[in-house]
Amino acid sequence: MLTRLAGARIVDPAHGAQEEVRDLYVRDGRIVDRPRDGERIDRTWDAAGTIAMAGAIDLHTHIGGGKVNIARGLLPELGRQHSLSATDVCGACTIGPAPSTLATGYRYAAMGYTACFEPAMQPVNARQAHMEMGDTPIVDKGAYAMLGNDDFLLRLLADGADRAVIRDYVAWTLHSTQAIGIKVVNAGGISAFKFNQRSLDVDEAHVHYGITPRTILRELARAVHDLGVPHPLHVHSSNLGVPGNVDSTLATIDAAEGLPIHLTHLQFHSYGTEGDRRFSSAAARIAEKVNASPNVSVDVGQIMFGQTVTASGDSMLQYRNARHGRPAKWVVMDIECDAGCGVVPFRYRDRDFVNALQWAIGLELFLLIRDPWRVFLTTDHPNGGPFTSYPHLIKLLMDGSFRKDVLARINPEAAAMTALGSLEREYSLQEIAIMTRAAPARILGLEDHGHLGAGAAANIVIYEPHPDPEVMFATPRWVFKDGELVAERGEVKAVPQGAIHTVKPDFDRGIERRLKTWFEQHHTQSLASFKIDDEEVCECGRAPRLAVHACRARSS
Amino acid sequence: MPLRGATCGFCGLLCDDLEIEVEGAALRPVRGACARSEAALAALGAVVDPxxxxxxxxxxxxxxxxxxxxxxxxxxxxxxxxxxxxxxxxxxxxxxxxxxxxxxxxxxGSIKYRNLHALQEFGAITTTFAEARNRADLVLLAGDGWWRRFPRFVERILAPTGAERRIVTLTALDPATRMTLPKQAEVLALDAPLVGLPAVCTMLHALVADRPVQATRLTGVSQPALQRCAEWLRAAKYGVIVWSAADFDWAHAELTVQAIAQLVRTLNATTRFAALPLAGNxxxxxxxxxxxxxxxxxxxxxxxxxxxxxxxxxxxxxxxxxxxxxxxxxxxxxxxxxxxxxxxxxxxxxxxxxxxxxxxxxxxxxxxxxxxxxxxxxxxxxxxxxxxxxxxxxxxxxxxxxxxxxxxxxxxxxxxx
Amino acid sequence: MSALKFVLRHTPPSAVDVSGLRPALLAGKSRKEITKLPLTGWNEIHRVGDLFSIRGDDAQRVVVDGADERLLRIGAGMEGGELTVVGTAGDYLGESMRSGTIVVRGDVGTFVGAGMRGGRIDVSGNAGAFAGSGRAGTLQGMAGGAIVVRGNAGDRAGDRMRRGLLLIEGNAGDYCASRMLAGTAVVLGRVGIDAGYLMRRGTLILGRSPAELLPTFNHNGWHDLLAIRLLLESLTVHGKRFQSFARSRPSLSRWLGDLGCDGKGEILIALGRL
Missing domain, CATH: 3.40.50.740 (Rossmann fold)
Incomplete structure (x- = not known):
């Protein structure tokens, strides 16, 4: 089966394509250079006058796992108000603050996203995370396993274990949970909270294990790097949401000692303490540091005004911030000597000083961080706002006058404290394509995603140019997933299942002897029950295939 | 006769350490089976060609x-x-x-909903088995049948050594289960009548929050035990309260669950405390x-x-x-x-x-x-x-x-x- | 112009959401248009004209006659006008209404006035559980307006109530005013067990002494405060029984609680009145 997409302007930054008009060919779900000699073209889609991009990739979106499901269960009164009716191909579902998995898949696909990555899969909860992702149709999925608050690792670090042991444990975790990366959330802090420690700075000792977040960050970044996992250690820094956390964020960057790290939802970590309200933007200082640190990539975690729910592994900070939540009901959980979680609904209001400034800080980061290959478009869905607001966010980045209009409507005190009004930068289409396609594919090691070259998965989005980028990005004319038309002008046309993306670095399985003893002494399931093999993850995740991406081990 | 490792689905504990001999349809538990799973295995093993x-x-x-x-x-x-x-x-x-x-x-559904209602209309601070097993220094137990519904809970979660534990029985425990409590644990028997649990929960909350409450108005419990329980709650480093919503078999029991959630939230202002509802059956x-x-x-x-x-x-x-x-x-x-x-x-x-x-x-x-x-x-x-x-x-x-x-x-x- | 009247032709096979039969949605529509309006059942869309025979034309005065407990959400979301219900109304009558008046000549189901913000509901018969409360998952019950129940109310009357008046001439069931946040609830008859459980603020006035009060309420003396007197006086517009209650100048025993919660609510118990 050969398909031609004829006449679109190609925006494909991975290949440097700057809106050149050419035909795309798709054979059996893959992009090919051209037809073979004499090969029949089975179908041609006339895409003249449109813009073609690779399918978008969200590298940080909470789409699956226990905490998202807690959020759904916590807010049924909001969920039921946002009902999506069944169609011939879609099931009935809801799209409240924590959308159903069905709605998540449908809406991501209809918006031109073809791969989503769950950033906080707790190893003990990995099966459920894969199941929820499995019921998130159409898009490809992958997940980062959370480490850095698990008692096993903290004990290793406290005992000064050999780096090779830590490396083996990290690799074993990637294998056993079927993850594509490693995330650390408030390094050591979630565990410290279980010992009634209420805050933990980068150089503060964990009250029980005596080690600091800096050590945890350094050792995990090192292990991920040495194993050759493409995606750098994914870091949710200390002190999320705390005024003045700029210092711990800068210290977190230093803790990596030049090794690659990815700082996630940076907006929530870029706060100063200036002004009468002791809350200010530190985006400029953070951006300066990021610009000067080529080992660092970030995603922003932009907040969007409206009702949402925050679901985070960071039980320590979610507990601390819970009093600001609306509606005023929340869940905090300590989890299985592994991690924790906190689910707190939020209603971000543009007339509220803090919320308005948070909004501005996120945009400042987008505009001040120069390299679009190192800054990614996220709202930390659903924590800063729903992924469905991405088209609006893209408009804020591409349209300076629109941005200024919105700025004029937010809390005036906050507007006076942000440099946003003086930032004239407008993102180009090319830059949007980089930050939503080419760059996330590259930083995740997805060789065949995020571009439109031969051999790539035929995840292709056809946009109709529109003066309003929000309109253009909200409802692409066509979205193809692995060559199949899955959405047309916002309507889902087919509901295939996506693949699961993982990495499987080499390691010494001898680590299992140590882990088996640990499980017997401390856990409430066996090591064998904990591990998820390839066949099982495909069953849980309803995945037609497991895409295992290459790791190239590096010696340190 | 083949011996197989098994994970038991007949209660929410999902014990994964069972060993079962299988011969044809027959299922003979060798290790790890409780009364509940033995009954299910026997019933299923006896069926011929359904x-x-x-x-x-x-x-x-x-x-x-x-x-x-x-x-x-x-x-x-x-x-x-x-x-x-x-x-x-x-x-x-x-x-x-x-x-x-x-x-x-x-x-x-209506049993499960007792917990879910309280979650949806107040929230929760909860924990999991391994946390309770390794960290809990105080465990409150409430209900009159959880030991039948979750037979190995004490053995698997409370009995393994690690933390020094205090245990409070908010309502009376059956004697057999009491015998299985860890020997080194300090046990306080509040043993309130089950119907009194709604008031016991709010009274404990009032006491730990230092509200000017008349504790003596709570009847059916020993006053010294009540005061002692409040002291233990405040002194706990990692407290856990355990119940099975199936035991709370009275109208509007979700309010009692909410009262527990509120007590737990208040305790977390100064120490760590969490709910551990038993469910999943x-x-x-x-x-x-x-x-x-x-x-x-x-x-x-x-x-x-x-x-x-x-x-x-x-x-x-x-x-x-x-x-x-x-x-x-x-x-x-x-x-x-x-x-x-x-x-x-x-x-x-x-x-x-x-x-x-x-x-x-x-x-x-x-x-x-x-x-x-x-x-x-x-x-x-x-x-x-x-x-x-x-x-x-x-x-x-x-x-x-x-x-x-x-x-x-x-x-x-x-x-x- | 005569009241726009909907007479139920037959009991539908399953519950039907009839919130569409409210003045604001009917105003300006022809008889023909109204006949064709859809009402949602269970896998079944009824046309108004199939379920009801229609008389009259004044959409500001709507009557639902021969009501059945399968008619759900009568008057839900009302924003003005009058709605009269004759018969037994189903659950969620007047849910989230903002203004206007609903008069029920008969009984209502559960969750009457759930989450209402304003307006007035007057029920001649009995109300089911959760009168003046809020739908599952919401944090607040009624937040304004008045509900008057001439008969008895079920359990959890005034649960999570946030503002407004809930007046019950007869008895109320168990856990009356549970989790109450603010506002005023009055029960002239008896209440069941555990009134005021997890009450945070607000006022519950009881015409008869309950058998037992929760131990987490403290006695705070007998009160004849001006504020209470004014409050009682304001009830007199709600009918004879409230009139005679207020005029009897009852001596009120005041209890504060629930101390197992925030403890800033009050239960006022009338002693030796009438």
């Missing part, structure tokens, strides 16, 4: 599926109940519910979790009119049947020994555990595989975080719930009533 039935007469699976599909096809207002099934079974049940516009609820958490992630709202739910809605006050299955609105009951069961309830006036199609007889209650009965016995399956554990895979133990030839429901869906797709 067959589908139509109007009580043996039938082939194919004709039973055809008869079931016919019945389903003519229903306009179907209820899907039972739902003590694994993740795959629940996925299939929801696909079918979408197709036929059913109201969906778990057999024990008959896969109630599994059914609810799958529904919640797929639809975005929990059970009970209605899939009528091609949309999904949630309302525990309208869609509880017993209420729907009692109101006489439904015209079909599809009972989907694979773990529980309970038969579908007889509902006069409407047809019933029942998927049941192999050993369950339905009598005249169901027009069509299809015996199905029990997860962890006849088929592999996934279930959620009591503490909601852990999902375990229950491997298959024996070759019984019984079809999995998902297989049967998928076949029904496929047959429904062929024609319309």
């Amino acid at each position: 067959v589908p039935r139509i109007a009580g007469q043996p039938a082939s699976l194919d004709s039973a599926l055809t008869a079931a599909a016919e019945t389903l096809r003519c229903a306009r207002r179907p209820v899907i109940g039972g739902l003590d099934v694994d993740v795959a079974g629940m996925r299939s049940a929801l696909a079918l519910a979408q197709r036929i516009g059913a109201v969906v609820d778990h057999a024990g 008959d896969a109630d958490l599994t059914a609810n979790a799958v529904q919640t992630w797929q639809a975005g709202v929990p059970l009970p739910a209605s899939y009528a009119n091609r949309s999904v809605d949630f309302d525990p006050k309208r869609y509880a299955w017993r209420d729907v049947l009692a109101r006489g609105e439904a015209d079909l009951l599809l009972w989907v069961s694979s773990l529980s020994a309970a038969a579908p309830p007889p509902v006069p006036g409407i047809p019933c199609v029942a998927l049941t555990r192999a050993d369950v007889g339905v009598g005249a209650a169901a027009h069509v009965q299809i015996p199905v595989a029990t997860p962890g016995i006849d088929a592999a399956g996934h279930l959620l554990r009591s503490d909601k975080v852990i999902t375990l895979r229950l491997p298959r133990l024996r070759e019984s030839g019984l079809p999995a719930v998902s297989t049967v429901l998928d076949a029904l869906l496929a047959r429904l797709a062929l024609t319309r009533c």
Whole structure:
């Protein structure tokens, strides 16, 4: 089966394509250079006058796992108000603050996203995370396993274990949970909270294990790097949401000692303490540091005004911030000597000083961080706002006058404290394509995603140019997933299942002897029950295939 | 005789350390089985060649599926109940519910809802088994039957050494369970009557929050024990309160659960404290979790009119049947020994555990595989975080719930009533 | 112009959401248009004209006659006008209404006035559980307006109530004013067990002494405060029984609680009145 997409302007930054008009060919779900000699073209889609991009990739979106499901269960009164009716191909579902998995898949696909990555899969909860992702149709999925608050690792670090042991444990975790990366959330802090420690700075000792977040960050970044996992250690820094956390964020960057790290939802970590309200933007200082640190990539975690729910592994900070939540009901959980979680609904209001400034800080980061290959478009869905607001966010980045209009409507005190009004930068289409396609594919090691070259998965989005980028990005004319038309002008046309993306670095399985003893002494399931093999993850995740991406081990 | 490692799905603890001898259909537990699982294994092991039935007469699976599909096809207002099934079974049940516009609820929905109500209208601070096992220095126990519903809880979570524990029995413990409490634990018996629990919870809250309450107005408990309990609560470094909502079998018990949640929240202002509700029996958490992630709202739910809605006050299955609105009951069961309830006036199609007889209650009965016995399956554990895979133990030839429901869906797709 | 009247032709096979039959949605529509309006049942869309025979034409005065407990959400979301219900109304009557008046000549189901913000509901018969409360999952019950129940109310009357008046001439069930946040609830008859459980603020006035009060309420003396007197006086517009209650100048025993919660609520118990 050969398909031609004829006449679109190609925006494909991975290949440097700057809106050149050419035909795309798709054979059996893959992009090919051209037809073979004499090969029949089975179908041609006339895409003249449109813009073609690779399918978008969200590298940080909470789409699956226990905490998202807690959020759904916590807010049924909001969920039921946002009902999506069944169609011939879609099931009935809801799209409240924590959308159903069905709605998540449908809406991501209809918006031109073809791969989503769950950033906080707790190893003990990995099966459920894969199941929820499995019921998130159409898009490809992958997940980062959370480490850095698990008692096993903290004990290793406290005992000064050999780096090779830590490396083996990290690799074993990637294998056993079927993850594509490693995330650390408030390094050591979630565990410290279980010992009634209420805050933990980068150089503060964990009250029980005596080690600091800096050590945890350094050792995990090192292990991920040495194993050759493409995606750098994914870091949710200390002190999320705390005024003045700029210092711990800068210290977190230093803790990596030049090794690659990815700082996630940076907006929530870029706060100063200036002004009468002791809350200010530190985006400029953070951006300066990021610009000067080529080992660092970030995603922003932009907040969007409206009702949402925050679901985070960071039980320590979610507990601390819970009093600001609306509606005023929340869940905090300590989890299985592994991690924790906190689910707190939020209603971000543009007339509220803090919320308005948070909004501005996120945009400042987008505009001040120069390299679009190192800054990614996220709202930390659903924590800063729903992924469905991405088209609006893209408009804020591409349209300076629109941005200024919105700025004029937010809390005036906050507007006076942000440099946003003086930032004239407008993102180009090319830059949007980089930050939503080419760059996330590259930083995740997805060789065949995020571009439109031969051999790539035929995840292709056809946009109709529109003066309003929000309109253009909200409802692409066509979205193809692995060559199949899955959405047309916002309507889902087919509901295939996506693949699961993982990495499987080499390691010494001898680590299992140590882990088996640990499980017997401390856990409430066996090591064998904990591990998820390839066949099982495909069953849980309803995945037609497991895409295992290459790791190239590096010696340190 | 082959000895197999097994994970037991007959309560929410999902113990994964069982060893079972399998010979033909017979299942002989060698290690790790509690009274509850022994009973289930014996019942399932004694069944010889269960067959589908139509109007009580043996039938082939194919004709039973055809008869079931016919019945389903003519229903306009179907209820899907039972739902003590694994993740795959629940996925299939929801696909079918979408197709036929059913109201969906778990057999024990009203029990589960005691905890869920409090969650949705207040919130919760909770913990999991390994946290409790390793960290809890104070454990409060409430209820009059959790030891029957979760027989190995004490052995697996409280008894292993590690933390020095204090234990408070808020309501009386049965003597046998009391004997199993860890020897080194300091035990305080508050032993309030179960009906007094709502007031005990709020009184303890008032005491730990230093409110000017008249503790002596709480009758039925020893005053020194009450005061001591409040002191222990305040002194705990990592306290845990344990109950099973099934024990809270009185109207509006969700308010008591909320009172517990409020007590726990207050304690966290100064120390660490968490709730550990015991649940997950008959896969109630599994059914609810799958529904919640797929639809975005929990059970009970209605899939009528091609949309999904949630309302525990309208869609509880017993209420729907009692109101006489439904015209079909599809009972989907694979773990529980309970038969579908007889509902006069409407047809019933029942998927049941192999050993369950339905009598005249169901027009069509299809015996199905029990997860962890006849088929592999996934279930959620009591503490909601852990999902375990229950491997298959024996070759019984019984079809999995998902297989049967998928076949029904496929047959429904062929024609319309 | 005469009241726009909907007479139920037959009991529908399953519950039907009839919130569409409210003045604001009917105003300006022809008889023909109204006849064709859809009402949602269970896998079934009823046309108004199939379910009801229609008389009259004044959409500001709507009557639902021969009501049945399968008619749900009568008057839900009302924003003005009058709605009269004759017969037994189903659950969620007047849910989230903002203004206007609903008069029920008969009984109502559960959750009457759930989450209402304003307006007035007057029920001549009994009300089911959760009168003046809020739908499952919401944090607040009624937040304004008045509900008057001439008969008895079920359990959890005034649960999570946030503002407004809930007046019950007869008895109320168990856990009356549970989790109450603010506002005023009055029960002239008896209440069941555990009134005021988890009450945070607000006022519950009881015409008869309950058998037992929760131990987490503290006695705070007998009160004859001006504020209470004014409050009682304001009730007199709600009918004779409230009039005679207020005029009897009852001596009120005041209890503060629930101390197992925030403890800033009050239960006022009338002693030796009438």
